[in-house]
Amino acid sequence: MLVECVPNFSEGKRPAVLQALLDAARRPRVRVLGLSADPDHNRAVMTLAGEGADVVEALFDAARTALQLIDLRVHEGSHPRMGAVDVVPFVPIDETPMAYCVQMAQELGGRLGSELGLPVYLYERAARSRDRVNLARVRQAQFEDLGAWMADARHRPDYGPASPHLTGGAVAVGARAPLIAFNAWLSTRDPHVAEQVARAVRGSSGGLVGVKALPMTTPSREEHPVQVSMNLVDYQKTSMPMALDLVRREAARYGAQVVRTEVVGFLPLEAVIESARYYLQLTDVTAEQIIERSFWTHRLGEEP
Amino acid sequence: MLVECVPNFSEGKRPAVLQALLDAARRPRVRVLGLSADPDHNRAVMTLAGEGADVVEALFDAARTALQLIDLRVHEGSHPRMGAVDVVPFVPIDETPMAYCVQMAQELGGRLGSELGLPVYLYERAARSRDRVNLARVRQAQFEDLGAWMADARHRPDYGPASPHLTGGAVAVGARAPLIAFNAWLSTRDPHVAEQVARAVRGSSGGLVGVKALPMTTPSREEHPVQVSMNLVDYQKTSMPMALDLVRREAARYGAQVVRTEVVGFLPLEAVIESARYYLQLTDVTAEQIIERSFWTHRLGEEP
Numbered sequence: 105m106l107v108e109c110v111p112n113f114s115e116g117k118r119p120a121v122l123q124a125l126l127d128a129a130r131r132p133r134v135r136v137l138g139l140s141a142d143p144d145h146n147r148a149v150m151t152l153a154g155e156g157a158d159v160v161e162a163l164f165d166a167a168r169t170a171l172q173l174i175d176l177r178v179h180e181g182s183h184p185r186m187g188a189v190d191v192v193p194f195v196p197i198d199e200t201p202m203a204y205c206v207q208m209a210q211e212l213g214g215r216l217g218s219e220l221g222l223p224v225y226l227y228e229r230a231a232r233s234r235d236r237v238n239l240a241r242v243r244q245a246q247f248e249d250l251g252a253w254m255a256d257a258r259h260r261p262d263y264g265p266a267s268p269h270l271t272g273g274a275v276a277v278g279a280r281a282p283l284i285a286f287n288a289w290l291s292t293r294d295p296h297v298a299e300q301v302a303r304a305v306r307g308s309s310g311g312l313v314g315v316k317a318l319p320m321t322t323p324s325r326e327e328h329p330v331q332v333s334m335n336l337v338d339y340q341k342t343s344m345p346m347a348l349d350l351v352r353r354e355a356a357r358y359g360a361q362v363v364r365t366e367v368v369g370f371l372p373l374e375a376v377i378e379s380a381r382y383y384l385q386l387t388d389v390t391a392e393q394i395i396e397r398s399f400w401t402h403r404l405g406e407e408p
Numbered sequence: 409m410l411v412e413c414v415p416n417f418s419e420g421k422r423p424a425v426l427q428a429l430l431d432a433a434r435r436p437r438v439r440v441l442g443l444s445a446d447p448d449h450n451r452a453v454m455t456l457a458g459e460g461a462d463v464v465e466a467l468f469d470a471a472r473t474a475l476q477l478i479d480l481r482v483h484e485g486s487h488p489r490m491g492a493v494d495v496v497p498f499v500p501i502d503e504t505p506m507a508y509c510v511q512m513a514q515e516l517g518g519r520l521g522s523e524l525g526l527p528v529y530l531y532e533r534a535a536r537s538r539d540r541v542n543l544a545r546v547r548q549a550q551f552e553d554l555g556a557w558m559a560d561a562r563h564r565p566d567y568g569p570a571s572p573h574l575t576g577g578a579v580a581v582g583a584r585a586p587l588i589a590f591n592a593w594l595s596t597r598d599p600h601v602a603e604q605v606a607r608a609v610r611g612s613s614g615g616l617v618g619v620k621a622l623p624m625t626t627p628s629r630e631e632h633p634v635q636v637s638m639n640l641v642d643y644q645k646t647s648m649p650m651a652l653d654l655v656r657r658e659a660a661r662y663g664a665q666v667v668r669t670e671v672v673g674f675l676p677l678e679a680v681i682e683s684a685r686y687y688l689q690l691t692d693v694t695a696e697q698i699i700e701r702s703f704w705t706h707r708l709g710e711e712p
Contacts, residue, residue, distance in 0.1 A: 137699070153699065197700055198700050282699070345687070345688065362689055363689070364689050364691055365688055365689045365690050365691075366690065367693055370698070371697045371698055371699065372699060373698050373700045373701070376681055376684045377680055379683065379684040380648070380684060382687075383683065383687040384648055384652055384669055385592075385652075385667070385669045386669050386670065386671060387670075388670060389670070389671055393671060393673070393674055393675045394674070394675055394680060395457065395586070395675065395676060395677070396677045396701065397677070397700065
């Protein structure tokens with residue numbers, strides 16, 4: 105069963121360290137889909153995909169390398185972080201159940217705790233208590249404050265020692281639905297319109313469940329610099345068509361239209377199929393009907 | 409490079425023969441996606457996919473088996489046919505160029521002619537003259553009249569002998585774009601509306617290029633039995649959204665709406681992506697962004 109994994113490492117500057125992390129993760133059955141490093145944040149995000157067990161192996165080796173090469177005592181960057189390997193979410197691909205991703209998070213978490221001596225917090229769908237579902241509540245402390253924060257019995261990790269790793273801090277390992285970064289440019293130059301639309305659309309202010317939205321200005325797009333930047337965190341509940349239709353309606357209140365959209369990064373096949381289903385009234389179409397996919401399944405060794 | 413192949417055999421009744429054709433085509437690197445046999449037509453359509461060379465091998469063996477087990481001198485069925493293997497279209501999958509499918513048609517055609525003594529006509533995108541582009545013009549003669557028809561010098565085959573195979577007739581081998589069988593049910597019970605809509609939509613009567621359309625009544629769907637049944641023969645020119653939007657507009661002239669659509673059989677990934685692109689204004693989205701697809705490419709042994 106296939107999973108995606110998107111580990112965040114606290115290193116965004118030293119090319120040799122980034123290369124070592126990549127080398128540690130690489131193996132024949134795991135595909136490295138991307139590595140994006142930000143020197144200001146001093147942080148890198150790697151995207152891997154493969155069978156669960158292979159990805160756990162890749163992550164374990166990359167985490168060990170991170171502990172060897174990253175020392176948070178001398179790490180500076182604008183992004184908050186509590187660990188050398190900071191966050192490790194497992195994400196289902198295709199028809200992989202979420203429960204399998206939770207299991208992979210537990211397997212990796214167990215090994216990071218016992219073999220590398222790293223405190224591990226299970227979060228989001230892998231969380232074992234309600235106060236660990238939200239990643240922001242798990243990562244309250246910066247590395248520098250982690251010892252004091254962990255001393256509180258409520259902050260005992262799910263795996264590993266009850267105090268921080270000397271140089272590597274602690275890590276949050278979890279399971280979550282795929283996230284779609286979906287942006288819509290508006291026909292107006294007024295950032296205030298994007299602000300109003302984003303507020304109407306995002307779940308936290310009364311809009312759609314599973315939608316985060318912020319107004320953005322992208323000066324490099326001279327003609328239409330104003331954008332509503334969305335994260336769809338549960339596209340099976342709130343799809344791209346549902347989010348975009350609300351953006352279009354709200355923008356229309358201010359005489360603005362959507363001129364173009366984009367998806368940044370990856371997109372689950374099911375999200376594209378759901379868009380076709382929605383607009384084409386193609387109620388029963390399934391991924392099995394996509395000829396490339398049937399071939400892909402075959403290549404993984406399944407029998408028809 | 410992946411191709412789909414959809415050979416038509418003149419056998420729709422004898423299970424042992426159908427099984428023998430399947431057995432001949434099957435091999436580890438070729439996926440048999442389907443076999444549908446029609447006893448009234450006395451004809452079967454097989455769908456295969458795989459690397460071009462593997463699919464050519466599979467087709468060659470299936471054609472040899474067809475010549476061994478099917479004798480057109482005693483074949484009866486309601487579907488016109490000129491050969492035991494009647495038509496063999498190669499269809500690109502994913503980013504495979506059409507020129508590669510033409511090459512596969514030539515390779516298979518050459519072998520069927522020289523090794524099995526079967527006259528071969530290259531058609532559609534593989535055609536070597538304008539009068540062989542349209543399959544209907546290549547298959548003008550039934551098996552029974554084939555000898556006379558082939559005696560005309562204009563009907564000399566592209567490969568193989570200049571007269572029919574004694575029991576197996578002749579075969580049309582070609583390359584074509586994927587075909588999408590796309591049906592739309594209307595909110596009316598009046599078949600006349602579907603007739604009007606189909607006429608407005610299909611290319612042959614002034615509608616959209618690459619769209620064939622017929623009115624159909626499906627009594628099993630009691631609530632909405634009336635359907636516009638379409639074949640999109642070049643979805644990169646005329647997409648599902650373009651065809652459906654015209655169906656919706658034309659139906660509206662008669663106070664009818666589209667209540668539901670379906671795709672029968674397979675669908676290229678690009679057709680689904682194009683639908684998302686069209687309706688979501690997602691101008692630049694590509695197949696590379698679909699996470700499952702990137703993994704699938706990897707499994708085929710390509711390096712990132």
